[in-house]
Amino acid sequence: MWQALRNELHPKGLEIVTVALDVDPDAARQWIEPVNPNHPTLIDSAHRVDELFGVINVPNSVWIDEDGMIVRPVEAAWPERAEQPDWQKMADSPDIPPEMRETLQLAKGIKVQAKEYTDALRDWVAKGKDSNFALSPEEVVARSGPRGEAEATAAAYFELGEYLYENGHRDLAPRHWREAHRLQPDNWTYKRQAWSLADPFQGPTQLYDSCWVNDVKKIGAENYYPPLDLTPARGK
Amino acid sequence: MILKSLEVDRKAFEARTEWAIKPEGACKGDVCVPLPPGASSASKLNAKMLSERLGMPLVQDADAKIWSLGPESLGGRALTTARAPELKLPDYKGKEFALSSLRGQKTLIVTWSSW
Numbered sequence: 001m002w003q004a005l006r007n008e009l010h011p012k013g014l015e016i017v018t019v020a021l022d023v024d025p026d027a028a029r030q031w032i033e034p035v036n037p038n039h040p041t042l043i044d045s046a047h048r049v050d051e052l053f054g055v056i057n058v059p060n061s062v063w064i065d066e067d068g069m070i071v072r073p074v075e076a077a078w079p080e081r082a083e084q085p086d087w088q089k090m091a092d093s094p095d096i097p098p099e100m101r102e103t104l105q106l107a108k109g110i111k112v113q114a115k116e117y118t119d120a121l122r123d124w125v126a127k128g129k130d131s132n133f134a135l136s137p138e139e140v141v142a143r144s145g146p147r148g149e150a151e152a153t154a155a156a157y158f159e160l161g162e163y164l165y166e167n168g169h170r171d172l173a174p175r176h177w178r179e180a181h182r183l184q185p186d187n188w189t190y191k192r193q194a195w196s197l198a199d200p201f202q203g204p205t206q207l208y209d210s211c212w213v214n215d216v217k218k219i220g221a222e223n224y225y226p227p228l229d230l231t232p233a234r235g236k
Numbered sequence: 237m238i239l240k241s242l243e244v245d246r247k248a249f250e251a252r253t254e255w256a257i258k259p260e261g262a263c264k265g266d267v268c269v270p271l272p273p274g275a276s277s278a279s280k281l282n283a284k285m286l287s288e289r290l291g292m293p294l295v296q297d298a299d300a301k302i303w304s305l306g307p308e309s310l311g312g313r314a315l316t317t318a319r320a321p322e323l324k325l326p327d328y329k330g331k332e333f334a335l336s337s338l339r340g341q342k343t344l345i346v347t348w349s350s351w
Contacts, residue, residue: 002346014342017335019325021349028350032328040333042325044347051307052321054314055347064320064343068336073315077346125342137318144315147307151314153293156306160297163238169300176297189349196351 001059005079005118006039013066014125019044021058021189023162023197046162047189051155054145057188057225063124063134071124071134073144076225078114099203103213109221113228120230132232139233154184165197174198174207181210188224191215239303242283249281253307254321255290257281262290265317267310 006016017040020028025043032041049055053062054074061077064070090096091104124131135143161176177194184190195202195211204211216224237244237252246257255262261270269289275281283305287294293306308316323335323345335343 001348014344015338016344016346017333017338019345019347020328021347022351025326025328029328031350040338041328042333043328044325048323048325049345049347052323053345058347058349061344061346062320064335064338064345066340066342068320068339070315070318070320077344121344128342140318141311141313141315144313146312147309147314148312149291149293149309152291152306152309153295154306156293156295156304159238159306160295160302160304163302163304164297164300169297172297172300176295179295189347192349192351200351202351 002079003035003037003039005121009122009125010039012125014121015039017042019049021045021047021049021055021193023165023193045166046159047193050158050187050189054147055189056145056184056186063121065128065134069137070140073135073140075228076113076117078112078117080114080118099201103202106213106216106221110224111222111227112225116228116230120228133230135233143229150183151187154180154187154190157183158190161194178208181208185215237305239283239305240301242303243280244283244286244305246279246281249286253292255308262286264308265319267316269310 002016002018019042021044022028023045025045028043056074057076059077060074062070062074063072087104088108091101091108096104120133124133128134157176157180161173161180164176165173174194177190180187180190181194191210192202192212194208198205198207202212237249250256255264257271257276259276261268271289272285283294283303286292287305291309294303295306296303310316320335324332327333
């Protein structure tokens with residue numbers, strides 16, 4: 001998804017690091033290997049980037065400048081695309097099972113701001129600190145998303161569940177993941193990870209009293225990603 | 237941070253959380269939080285003390301006898317500082333990659349998943 005943009009912007013001084021949030025690295029690897037990426041392609045089973053940056057969904061991005069300063073905190077991110085993604089074409093196909101059709105049709109209502117995002121990224125790559133989209137350290141912290149006791153506890157429970165899942169206690173993970181979901185309901189990575197390990201189609205299961213379709217319907221697909229805040233940095 | 241006991245190795249804690257334990261307390265970015273006397277010279281720190289002082293939730297799986305110490309919630313924001321943390325993760329071939337290796341370039345980190 002990001003390879004074309006990487007090819008365009010790497011000669012201008014940008015590296016793209018993709019981070020797969022799959023607890024099961026083999027699941028991610030089967031998508032990566034055929035692509036043979038030429039940029040860092042990492043696997044973050046413990047969702048460390050949620051804890052470190054405040055990631056709550058995919059795709060979410062962070063911008064870091066040459067000096068190691070974050071200039072844009074977590075936000076939804078999409079590359080501009082020449083054509084409609086495959087899954088959107090599938091949504092209208094007569095051949096898919098009804099449950100999948102409902103999921104894909106619902107997903108069509110998700111608001112994606114690919115052009116605005118990609119234009120902002122190009123602006124930063126061209127102008128660096130002078131870009132309106134590069135924020136001051138104080139603004140970066142202020143715009144970095146909430147982390148009160150509930151969100152921090154959710155991160156603790158997610159990590160506990162993942163550790164148990166990967167160390168011979170798969171049966172002990174769901175109770176901690178349920179707590180993570182309860183404490184930080186707008187963290188979609190914690191939910192989708194748990195759902196997908198219980199059921200690859202992420203339909204309703206007995207383990208979790210939620211599933212993707214129901215949770216998205218509750219908030220409305222158009223609210224799945226918070227709108228981008230591309231207001232210029234203060235003082236610019 | 238996964239803990240097998242409530243006595244936390246100080247160096248491991250510092251590496252994992254990027255809080256530096258100094259005579260003035262635990263420090264990260266522009267923030268310093270006082271700690272009990274002796275903390276800065278101790279090789280082990282008490283997880284409950286860290287949890288209280290730094291707003292790091294401490295949760296437990298009683299069956300597996302494992303604790304998890306969550307990130308700090310002191311400032312109410314996901315970031316305590318705009319300085320990028322070190323991030324060390326395996327790449328898809330299993331080789332460790334350090335985010336700090338990209339210093340000198342602009343970096344876009346972006347998440348995805350197969351689900």
